[in-house]
Amino acid sequence: MTTTPQPSVERIVPLAGHPFVVGIEPGTTGLVVATALEWARVSGSILYFGYADPSRVAVEERADGSVRHTEIDPDVPDDAWHDRDRQLHEFLDELCAGSEVGWQFRYLAGRADRALTHLARTVEAAAIVVGAKRRNRRDPRTFLGSSVGAQLSHHQHRPVLLVPVAVVDWKEPLL
DSSP states (O other): OOOOOOOOGGGOOOSTTOOEEEEOOTTOOHHHHHHHHHHHHHHTOOEEEEEEETTEEEEEEOTTSOEEEEESSTTSOOOHHHHHHHHHHHHHHHHHTTOSOOEEEEEEESOHHHHHHHHHHHHTOSEEEEEEOOOOTTOHHHHSSOOHHHHHHHHOSSOEEEEESOOOOTTSOOO
């Protein structure tokens, strides 16, 4: 029986000189990018931004962390990903302009947690940075759903830095 490798002191990837992987999506707040830029600047690292398109599937995972991907249903051509790719590049170009931090972008495919884990493993990232979305506390279906950050923290050994993008008043009832 094989066991899944567990987090341990021996598996810690040093911050200095190792990149951070940053999960983004259309509509990501600039706060996530700014936080990642600051962590990378302080640690002397570079950033790998990654967007995992859930409407596509990875066909090949490459050594540089990129993937060759296709539509989930090959009978329904979907070229809209080109526009998303361009928009995300423009978003990052604008927010990273003037920064001394080097960065690259990878358009990924499939489940975000799996795609970001693959990218982090490939580039030997020290940590993964994602935005912490506010759950709808009044809707049990979304409140109990698992976030990308939670999925990442349960399925790989790297630290996951959650950037708060909205906070909830402590007085608000849970459900």
